[in-house]
Amino acid sequence: MGEIFGAPGELLASTIRFATPLVLAALGGMFSERSGVVNIGLEGLMLISAFAGVVGASLSGNAFVGLGFALAAGLGFALIHALMCVTFEADQIISGTAINLLALGGTGFLLVVIFGAGGTSPRVEGFEELPIPLLSDIPVVGPALFAQSLLVYLMYLLVPVTFFVLFRTPFGLRLRATGEVPEAVDTAGVSVTRMRYYGVALSGLLASLGGVYLSMGLLSAFTENMTNGRGFIALAALIFGRWNPIGAAGAALLFGFAQAVTIQAPQDLIPQEFLQMLPYVLTIIVLAGFGGRAIAPAAIGKPYRKE
């Protein structure tokens, strides 16, 4: 193993780095889909936030201002999705596709308008690695898990928090019910529309953390279409993890591991394209019902209309 993949600690560290944006976006997708709104726009939400973060950091010279910009952009775009799907009853798949195209076109457009040239933005202040004292001194796993960027630690925290919110709070119960039997939620006097706006808004905020990690954690600049399908891998992780925070995080770690191996394994061992296919192939296998069927929330994809 050692000769092929380099040091195991390095492999683990790079697995965490690749998995972080996937985990964050998948947790976001969970809030949206559990409320009954399909979000195939995760890719676009990540992309616009990755860009907004760089703009904010570049204007202020401060990474946290960048983070604020990113959260605002992710929230804004998510609210467009909610407005279209929930309020105007547009098709959720189409709206998600449009969000992706809008983010791609919008970031390409603004890259030229703001920074004067397409392709890549100037370098900005990012979230640098911040080793946690003591924990990062543990052999092998210490540096891999606890000498990471602040956003990675935030991800560690958000997995249990998401689980708790979804399964142990009244809000989570209402959100899940909205995705399964909206009529019942409505009858109980809770607004289906409001719950779905909350779900989609949370998906925007979480996906934006994933996006900002790409442009200000992994790199310190924005490049055009830098998400490059990660939003769809996050969607795959969400489904592979059966719409459960722990499952989705596990799936994202697996997919992150596949990416880490892709980078580190010698080319002639396994063609990297086949490793890159892995998340998508596994998701199809799970969707087809092998190893226990993945079942989506019952009311997902359907606009709710009061009788």
Next chain:
Amino acid sequence: MSEDRTPQVPDEEATRGSTLRRVLVNAGGALVFPLFAILISFLIGAVIVLATGNNPLAAYAALLQGAVGSPTAIGTMLLGATPLIFTGLAVAVAFRAGLFNIGGEGQLYIGAITAAWLGVSLGFLGPFSVVLVLLACVLTGFLWGAIPGFLKARFGAHEVITTIMLNYIGIYLATYIALKPLRTEGLVPGTDTIDIAIRIPFIGLGLGRANYGFFIALLAAVVAYLLLWRTRRGFQIRAVGLSPGAANYAGMGIGVNTVLALAIGGAFAAVGGGVEVLGVYGKMTVPFVTNLGFNGIGVALLGRNHPAGVVLGALLFGGLYSGAQEMQFATDVPLQLANVLLAVILLLVTATKLVELVLGKRARALAGARLEKGLGQ
């Protein structure tokens, strides 16, 4: 919530009077959503242009000039429209069966690598070489498209997710073939260049780099129309889309028609990829074209999932892209504005309630457009 689906033939207005009148009223109704979306999108675009300190009128004038202002411009528009007709048909045919084909991107790549592989390895096989290669694209695209159809029919796996996943599988598979078995030395990584005898010729007539692939795309649209509205199979596919229960009761086999509709869609997109390789690039490079599959969704929706509408929608998209280059040249507005405009159109084109708010309920009834598909079973 299928019980509150708006009936497809509601408005008195649309069913009364002479055939001609009926056709006109229906066509007018069908255009309400697309025209509304296009109009709003251009208004939003104007605001964006204004915000960048440019004159929207000047920008749009340059856009129009670049789309249809000269034979070369028209040629560029046709060039851009060609693959979108194919990917638009790929979405439209599946949609007629009530299925969402988001897999155009991957299907196009499968066709492209089929054409590149055969084009490079077969050599010239007589005057019908191009036809043979494109028929091979039909075959590989059909088989590739059948995968999500089979997964849906046999296991109930939702086609939206499986086609998204298959996009990336197809792209990586095509990339692998182009970079490993077919790799040649060159500045841009990719396959060898295909012999000029197996390429689709330019139209000429001052139309720039436009090639006969556009006419192949028109032919494909005619084939799609005949298939859907003039064959027994097409009737079944549409029946399954309109009312799966009734179609099933009539013994039409939902499974078979599901597989066929997605497979046929895959074949269309794959031929589009083949035409790009044989008509435009002469090889498959890495990276290859992007977003043609996703834009096909917009094309199909603008065209109300009718082959004639798909052609019109593709021409609009093609014109926007070719016009945007002129706009960037003549003014300071970046050409990426075209993508923003298209995204806004796509965002609005199914927003039933919004049209209703702005134009009143009658407009919506006339348009008869309610896209309502649940992801859960």
